[in-house]
Amino acid sequence: MSDIAIHWFRQDLRLSDNPALAKAVEQGTLLPVYILDDDNAGPDAMGGASRWWLHEALGVLNDQLRGHLRLYKGDARTIIPQLAAHYGARVVSWTRCYEPWRMARDKAIKDQFDAQDCGTIRLNGSLLWEPWAIQKQDGTPYKVFTPFFRKGCLQAPPPAAPMEAPDDIAFAKPQEDDGAISLGELSLLPAVAWHKQLAPHWDIGEAGAQAALKRFLDDGLNGYKSGRDVPSQPHVSRLSPYLHWGHISPNQIWHALDDLEDDAIPDQDVDHFRSELAWREFSYSLLYYNPDLTKEPLQPKFAGFEWQDDPEMLSAWQKGRTGIPIVDAGMRELWKTGYMHNRVRMIVASFLIKNLHTDWREGEAWFWDTLVDADLANNAASWQWVAGCGADAAPYFRIFNPVLQAEKFDADGQYIRHYVPELSKLPNKYLFKPWVAPKDILTEAGVRLGETYPAPIIDLKASREAALDAYKALS
Numbered sequence: 001m002s003d004i005a006i007h008w009f010r011q012d013l014r015l016s017d018n019p020a021l022a023k024a025v026e027q028g029t030l031l032p033v034y035i036l037d038d039d040n041a042g043p044d045a046m047g048g049a050s051r052w053w054l055h056e057a058l059g060v061l062n063d064q065l066r067g068h069l070r071l072y073k074g075d076a077r078t079i080i081p082q083l084a085a086h087y088g089a090r091v092v093s094w095t096r097c098y099e100p101w102r103m104a105r106d107k108a109i110k111d112q113f114d115a116q117d118c119g120t121i122r123l124n125g126s127l128l129w130e131p132w133a134i135q136k137q138d139g140t141p142y143k144v145f146t147p148f149f150r151k152g153c154l155q156a157p158p159p160a161a162p163m164e165a166p167d168d169i170a171f172a173k174p175q176e177d178d179g180a181i182s183l184g185e186l187s188l189l190p191a192v193a194w195h196k197q198l199a200p201h202w203d204i205g206e207a208g209a210q211a212a213l214k215r216f217l218d219d220g221l222n223g224y225k226s227g228r229d230v231p232s233q234p235h236v237s238r239l240s241p242y243l244h245w246g247h248i249s250p251n252q253i254w255h256a257l258d259d260l261e262d263d264a265i266p267d268q269d270v271d272h273f274r275s276e277l278a279w280r281e282f283s284y285s286l287l288y289y290n291p292d293l294t295k296e297p298l299q300p301k302f303a304g305f306e307w308q309d310d311p312e313m314l315s316a317w318q319k320g321r322t323g324i325p326i327v328d329a330g331m332r333e334l335w336k337t338g339y340m341h342n343r344v345r346m347i348v349a350s351f352l353i354k355n356l357h358t359d360w361r362e363g364e365a366w367f368w369d370t371l372v373d374a375d376l377a378n379n380a381a382s383w384q385w386v387a388g389c390g391a392d393a394a395p396y397f398r399i400f401n402p403v404l405q406a407e408k409f410d411a412d413g414q415y416i417r418h419y420v421p422e423l424s425k426l427p428n429k430y431l432f433k434p435w436v437a438p439k440d441i442l443t444e445a446g447v448r449l450g451e452t453y454p455a456p457i458i459d460l461k462a463s464r465e466a467a468l469d470a471y472k473a474l475s
């Protein structure tokens with residue numbers, strides 16, 4: 001047996017505060033690997049935006065590892081044991097993942113190693129608390145967020161202090177015939193160069209994550225509690241893709257909040273930001289205890305709900321051409337940047353489900369394909385929350401009125417004007433509902449409804465009432 005330790009990177013694409021990587025480095029010489037495993041992912045295989053992000057992220061990580069990252073494609077259940085045998089590895093390490101397909105696969109791999117000489121190191125590096133660490137006193141999982149956070153998370157042992165990146169990594173000598181392929185051979189980039197518009201919005205990798213955190217702590221956190229609802233303001237961190245890919249650990253963020261030197265930042269902003277980090281933990285807990293979260297409503301009474309199947313409406317929503325400005329602005333932000341502000345995510349999701357009466361899983365699938373932070377747990381839990389069929393979900397009668405939402409949270413119209421420039425000359429009075437504008441105002445603003453900008457594809461009031469009736473029938 002050699003002194004080689006294989007670290008299998010997955011959703012932990014960073015060197016600092018990576019306990020499993022640090023342990024592997026202590027064991028001897030490091031063979032860092034990444035496997036694109038669509039075989040085991042099946043229907044949960046990454047979407048387009050994620051693949052683009054991953055392509056860039058692997059390039060950055062390889063540079064950090066001084067060109068030593070080895071790439072493979074295929075079934076990790078075969079590849080990892082083969083690599084361990086090929087190199088005579090002493091140990092294989094990985095950071096635990098919690099998606100059902102990854103847990104099943106990882107367990108199968110661990111079981112194979114249990115019967116051999118090669119050991120495994122499996123540690124948490126992605127969550128503040130692993131799902132099984134936060135439970136009610138009776139040993140059952142929380143179903144409601146506030147007690148999960150206040151009684152569960154805040155009473156649990158605090159997240160571990162973050163670790164520095166390993167000082168000096170000794171790398172194992174790679175062998176030519178180990179099946180590794182090039183980054184290009186992973187074929188992660190889409191055939192249509194849609195990803196090129198995403199690139200200017202993101203500085204992918206560990207350094208980019210730390211810079212985003214610093215920017216947020218310096219300029220965004222103060223005022224977060226109220227400012228986080230206004231999509232044109234810089235009061236959200238945009239850390240979600242970095243957290244999803246593990247360019248930064250939640251522990252690093254949590255402890256950076258402890259270390260804040262700026263006394264001017266009100267506690268309520270810090271606390272609220274911590275609670276948002278805990279929503280991520282809550283989603284993971286939901287997924288862990290409900291492995292069907294992505295497919296089945298948590299509340300069984302929704303199983304037979306009759307959704308409408310209208311491909312034209314769905315396509316208008318996806319393209320940001322519904323004729324409802326705040327919805328279109330959000331969907332275009334998503335398409336152009338791979339991100340959408342949380343308030344707007346809730347508005348577009350509510351519109352799809354409760355005005356267009358479309359199955360929430362259609363929205364979940366589109367987000368999965370187009371978000372750079374597409375995350376099985378957060379995405380499914382959030383869609384179920386908006387649909388009203390999830391844990392601690394929005395009550396059925398809470399149907400966002402997208403016009404009122406826009407008037408409240410985009411009061412100066414900055415966000416809509418940015419993403420829906422064809423409406424930019426409309427006065428605020430009509431910007432949020434151009435269909436009520438008098439003809440001369442539309443003409444003056446260069447807007448021809450149905451030509452330069454769509455007329456609304458649905459009557460907001462009638463569709464809302466129909467949804468209320470359908471939901472009421474369930475309760």
Ligand code: FAD
Pocket residue numbers: 228235236237238239240241243244276277278279280281283340341342345346349367371373374375376378379380382383386
């Ligand atoms: P900040 O406000 O700066 O929050 C900091 C971090 O807290 C986020 O990065 C995120 O990790 C976590 N967080 C914040 N809000 C939530 C939330 N409601 N649920 C879970 N975690 C949260 N988030 C994803 O990471 N991936 C998804 O695929 C995803 N899909 C969503 C789908 C819908 C329909 C909705 C309504 C929300 C979805 N969210 C998803 C949650 C939330 O919108 C994003 O996490 C947030 O907008 C990310 O932006 P930020 O980093 O600037 O957030």
